[in-house]
């Protein structure tokens with residue numbers, strides 16, 4: 001097992017568009033959370049899908065990713081306790097640098113003290129939930145930071161010795177907000193982050209945004225705006241030396257997310273915490289999503305696994321095709337489809353995909369139509 005994910009479910013409030021499994025809390029139950037995760041580590045069979053008996057873990061753990069929720073709401077001493085305990089549990093001599101340790105953080109949680117403590121605890125990569133540099137758009141999203149906090153957070157992280165910084169941005173916001181996506185991109189690029197993750201706004205059920213749209217208080221998604229802003233991001237980022245190595249992720253040379261790259265290449269991983277998923281190459285399992293249910297299960301020494309699915313051969317094949325086409329590595333078509341389906345040949349003619357070194361690789365226009373390409377190739381739906 002080389003990749004470990006920890007889901008920290010707490011947020012101060014729910015963002016407009018968010019349907020993640022979170023627990024909105026004024027007081028963050030940090031001690032209870034750390035205790036619960038460490039109890040989960042000790043439940044036999046929970047943390048080691050794909051790990052062989054006798055593996056110490058010392059040579060194999062490559063990445064730890066603290067996602068959420070808002071992991072940066074955990075006090076630094078709780079994060080340090082958690083990471084130190086995981087280092088002991090997995091027999092790591094040090095968490096520094098050989099292991100990529102990512103913390104998802106909101107800009108308002110980055111201070112000189114927290115950043116210094118995070119670095120000391122072994123965190124060497126921060127994924128910052130910037131989302132926009134437009135204060136009006138940030139308020140509309142129910143974010144609790146303003147644009148000025150983003151640049152301040154980046155500077156503070158760098159001063160603390162954390163240079164591997166990723167910024168999350170959301171595009172395709174409703175036209176009525178008059179958000180200038182090009183200006184947001186320029187402001188993000190001016191900070192020269194190592195990595196950028198760009199997500200188009202989608203409307204998920206049971207979110208504030210879905211309710212606003214259903215009563216006419218917000219406009220529904222606009223596909224043309226989505227495509228235009230996505231393609232603008234590709235051209236601006238490429239001009240500044242960033243390479244899109246996955247449909248939503250771009251990086252400077254040597255700065256790809258090792259953790260997320262493991263997901264996209266189909267490698268096994270373990271997840272800890274409520275709603276965390278694990279995958280051993282054949283089966284996927286996931287924990288109870290509600291914080292209290294999860295906490296009670298592990299406190300009683302029970303497995304917190306809610307369910308699992310063993311992937312059929314067809315599901316594995318579909319997933320393999322989908323994941324490969326999400327990335328710039330593309331799909332080795334020569335080994336599978338000979339000749340290419342005529343529908344896929346049309347994709348090549350339209351410039352939505354290219355064959356490079358015997359691999360089918362999406363262009364930016366193709367990534368906009370990824371689900372359709374996977375359907376053409378496999379004859380079935382996508383895994384989402």
Ligand code: SF4
Nearest residue numbers: 011014015018068069
């Ligand atoms: S901070 Fe992130 S996880 Fe929390 S509500 Fe907002 S989008 Fe969702």
